[in-house]
Ligand SMILES: NC(=O)C1=CN([C@@H]2O[C@H](COP(=O)(O)OP(=O)(O)OC[C@H]3O[C@@H](n4cnc5c(N)ncnc54)[C@H](OP(=O)(O)O)[C@@H]3O)[C@@H](O)[C@H]2O)C=CC1
């Protein structure tokens with residue numbers, strides 16, 4: 001059976017490392033090139049517990065990534081780096097799965113405000129397919145460019161979209177608080193993320209201006225046909241990996257709690273999604289897997305529904321989702337290669 005050759009750019013990052021492990025075990029994908037300046041010249045086997053041919057691969061300088069000889073390139077790089085590389089790789093005939101936010105927003109006008117740069121390839125935004133299969137897999141088969149969703153955006157959009165589509169909650173006044181483990185910030189050597197700064201601490205950040213806000217609104221609006229402005233407050237918590245999101249929505253007049261719970265019936269048969277009572281949704285049950293656990297509770301006294309979801313930011317929030325999306329692009333079983341560590 002033909003194995004699709006793959007390259008990982010940013011292979012030394014937290015997302016790139018996780019991806020390398022999945023690619024090395026995937027039955028139809030073969031990693032052939034790994035790019036990182038930090039580890040240039042070292043073997044992958046020296047950095048990761050890999051078997052087989054992948055262990056012998058030597059990390060290549062990032063400057064050579066535009067010339068990658070592979071059928072698919074995964075970009076696990078900052079958005080500005082992905083934005084520069086993707087057009088070059090696409091022009092050379094590679095498919096691109098980008099893990100950054102560079103191609104997630106359809107409207108280029110949103111980039112300066114939310115990402116801090118002017119988009120240099122707006123024509124590719126029209127072509128890019130958003131890689132969240134559970135809310136839009138029909139767009140994926142055959143895609144050349146996949147924009148892999150953000151970690152918070154994955155957890156939050158999956159929780160919100162069916163509820164808004166049900167019509168049982170209002171589109172206005174949606175408020176989300178989410179907590180992320182520290183790997184969500186990447187391997188950046190910044191004092192703010194060092195052990196002594198995050199241990200025994202808990203804080204909110206980027207209130208009302210997190211870059212995933214327009215992405216969540218775009219995804220929910222596409223699926224549900226409506227979405228008001230979402231208030232989003234992310235928090236950094238002193239765990240290594242995982243995201244828990246709590247989403248508060250106002251109930252529509254006359255909404256029945258039992259009917260609201262049925263909104264998640266749209267996920268019946270999804271291999272990675274499990275609907276649970278909201279207070280049974282926990283990061284430890286999804287950590288190191290591609291799973292999403294979610295549930296909704298009704299607080300009738302306050303007139304709100306609270307939806308809770310949990311993912312692993314590095315798997316369903318990044319590397320696992322990227323593999324799942326590529327499986328969908330290729331028309332394969334979406335779960336192929338994702339059983340690593342119980343995924
Ligand atoms: N961490 C997470 O939970 C998630 C991350 N993402 C996205 O995935 C991408 C990778 O994230 P993550 O793995 O966390 O990041 P890291 O900081 O851990 O790694 C970044 C990687 O990109 C490479 N790189 C290339 N150019 C640059 C540059 N100019 N500045 C910094 N690094 C560069 C680094 O190479 P080298 O080490 O050789 O310098 C490294 O391999 C980002 O776009 C991120 O937003 C998306 C969802 C979740």
Ligand SMILES: CC(=O)N[C@@H](CCC(=O)OP(=O)(O)O)C(=O)O
Pocket residue numbers: 099100101150151152180181182183184185186211212234236
């Ligand atoms: C804890 C933490 O800092 N998390 C990151 C999420 C990274 C991510 O998924 O974001 P992009 O791919 O959109 O950059 C953040 O809040 O920016």
